[in-house]
Amino acid sequence: MSNSGLSVAVVGHANAGKTSLIRTLLRDTDFGEVADQAGTTRHVEGGALAIDETKNLALFDTPGLEDSMRLFYLLSTFFDGQSVDGIERLNYFLAHLSDYPELEQEAKVLRALLNNDIIFYVIDLREPVLGKYRDELHILSYAAKPVIPVLNFTIEGAANLEQWKTQLARLNFHAFVSFDNVHFKFADELKIYQKMQTLLAEKEVLLQELINQRRQQWSELFTAAGELVGSLFIECASLRYKTLNGEQEIEQATAKLQQAVREAEKKCVRRLLKLYQFRKGDLENSHLPVEQGGWELDLFSADNLQEFGIKLTGNIAKGAGLGVAIDLVTAGMTLGAAAVTGGIAGALWGVKQRYFDEIQAKIKGSRYICLNDVTLQVLWLRQVKLLQALQKRGHASFAKIDYQITAQSGENELPQNWSKWLRKARSHPNWSSLNSQSTDLAENNRLLFMKELCQELVKGESLR
Amino acid sequence: MNRFQQILLAEGVRAVEGDSPSLAEHAEDKSALSFEQLVLYRAGQLDLRLQISPLFVHFKRLFVNLSFFLFFVLFILGAGSVQKLFFSAQGTEVNFFWAFALFFIPNLLTLLLWGLFYFQGTALNTGWLQRFSLFSLKSFEKRFNQQSSQNPHYWSLFRCYFQVTFSRSLGRYQLSALTHLLWFSYFCGATLMLVVMLATHQVDFVWQTSILSVQSFQWLTESLAYLPNLLGFPVPTIEQIQQSHLGAVNLLGDAENTRFVWSSLLISSLVLYGLLPRLLLMLLMRFLLTAGQNKFSLPLTNPYYVQLRQLLKPNVTSLGISDPDVCVTQPAYQGSMEKHTHGLPEQFYPVAVELSEKQLIQVKEHIKDYAPDYCDSFRHISDYPSQQKLLADIVNINSDSVLLYLSLQRAPDRGLLGFIKALTARNNKPCYLLLINDGLLSAEKLNKRRSDWYGLAQQADVSLDNVIQLDCSKSNGEAYE
Structure with a gap:
């Protein structure tokens, strides 16, 4: 022995x-x-x-x-x-x-x-x-x-x-x-x-050491994977592009936004596979999105959204990425409230940071576009499904990993705080490195938000 | 280079590499080092190529220079404010409490504000403060350093440096130390100018009030003078305090001494209640900063470091092949997958080989239809004795052929091959293999398995025409389609 x-x-x-x-x-x-x-x-x-x-x-x-x-x-x-x-x-x-x-x-x-x-x-x-x-x-x-x-x-x-x-x-x-x-x-x-x-009683201590080490590594792996998924959500939900109000400009900006999100998802998927030590080829149709830049499982495709059980209106089908004008009324109220309460210099600076761009865009006849809720839902659910698949996959599996979302009941359950998350992410465009603005990836509140997202992933029954 | 600087360097390498580790360093056997030590060592190696540490030294100098600049500005401001107070004073009389309050109350308020930020940092949204600080530094750097555009990683390293040095509690300690340093500088300037002004100007200190009583002021002055008095500074007596009231007639006739004690009280109050606390707080923050830096660790649960661990210190090693195969393996069946069979023989002796209970029921049904004579006497070969028994009996069996019922989904093995070989060798009757398809395999796997069985048939001298498939996934059994 x-x-x-x-x-x-x-x-x-x-x-x-x-x-x-x-x-x-x-x-x-x-x-x-x-x-x-x-x-x-x-x-x-x-x-x-x-x-x-x-x-x-x-x-x-x-x-x-x-x-x-x-x-x-x-x-x-x-x-x-x-x-x-x-x-x-x-x-x-x-x-x-x-x-x-x-x-x-x-x-x-x-x-x-x-x-x-x-x-x-x-x-x-x-x-x-x-x-x-x-x-x-x-x-x-x-x-x-x-x-x-x-x-x-x-x-x-x-x-x-x-x-x-x-x-x-x-x-x-x-x-x-x-x-x-x-x-x-x-x-x-x-x-x-x-x-x-x-x-093997005489090897009990050694095996306990192994068990502890494997537990720690598994936990670290899952935390890291959760961070990647959380980060992708923040990147995409906080993303917004400024464009003029013309139809052509909006279409161009939408296409750019879609491309940025696709790239971000591809990158995240690639990193998840690498983290779990699987090969790119293990992914269903992975050669399309990852290798050739094409997307059979296109996040923005009408089929994909319909498969998810979403009815498309003409406007949505046309614009896909969707232009969402920032709610200036809310901005005005917040500014007004801030003015009424006086506020300290720091608070004013914060308000300026948050709403200055929107007000300026409004004055100059521009708008900001960002990802619509449904697309973000599909994006989130796909990553959760992929993460579940990776957690439960043996390293000798031949079957391809399919992380496409379908309309099956029980599968597409969104987190309870989804709307809150969305509001929070959208109010912090500086959290997305996909924006041309400078980003604060290590900002305390972003990190706290990411931790919250990770906890939600861990909480998921199927990921235990 | 201390440990914190090494960590900073490792984070710098992460900033350069981006999402995942991609740079290769010299391969050396460092298996004795822990993962963190390996990361730090790797960072040191890569620094030789990437030249990160000179940039970090520059950023540190930038922060220090900026701090000194602000120190100087606040020093001048402190000195200037004293000078302004004395020059703006009407005549030669200075309101003592007003002069003290002008220095002390803003200091107290900012100290409270600092305390709020320091102890409730997470409750308050201080992101704007971080962004503002970084924005100021970046603007300063862009304006005064033209070299910044030469290094492609300059701004990512700039961001990384300040993110690390201001991360978690370190940021609180750094900014707190800077705040106290600036106030300390302000008080230094003020105290110095006060000493100079009082040394070169003759002023009488008075106090005045419209709503407070004389006793209140006496108590206030005595309280203020308590600590300076304990430390040996000359402070005004009760009589001197009473005589300094605006409009009071100085009965003591000792104006020079009164001026001296009031000056002493003002200077000592400034030192003890302003300058000294700020100095102590600054030293405390510097101490906490050093302690925090010593305790600082890499965020090893970050996806980047999890991947790096897999590269630098994989927990899996290959032990290689310890008992190699020297035999020549039989090549897999490469022939056509087209239909070979002509169907079931007219008469056969049925033998089931290694079948499940469900398959045995299906076999019985099949035998009932195609070989009813053997309905109750067919054999199921599932162990060595039954194999040997069949091999012994086969020559005596009165039948034109032998039909073996086998499970298509099972991969044929050498044991089975040996048995079928022995069977075909012992009798001259044609042998048929009937493969039962339960419908559990996908089309791709089914083809693969069929190919395996053809390979076995070839090796066991069974004609491929005698390999039949019984599809039991359908209601009626049928031959190979």
């Missing part, structure tokens, strides 16, 4: 998801080779999760046990029916491997069983309990090492769960865990480490 860390042999039948499990635990899409066929992994390959400067958790991927029935039969025929420990049988087989060249792959698995501290046995729950799986479990028991059966494909194979549980119990494997590589849950990852703690 390793003194400086812990090593795990990940074994199982061919195509059960061993490499996928390691990829997801390591958050490494490049680990090993994943394909939907038996015999994809043909060698033992390792990756390690650092726990501290000197200790790590090493995970070793192994080829699939493809011919366990023959192997188990051979193991049981050794020593002429004498009562010999399983480990002696394994060593005997390995010593005489040259007699069974067709079982070379199985021999690699046996060596991994003997060389590591603990064994993860990956089970494809979609499969019924067959003789070959029972034989695999018997072989594992020969290694005299703690074994954690890891149930994969828990959703698709839910019907077989009881059958597998019963079979595992019959063979004395009670400490199993569910870990679906396709529908990843961080809590399930922690359960694996917790289960390891119960089986």
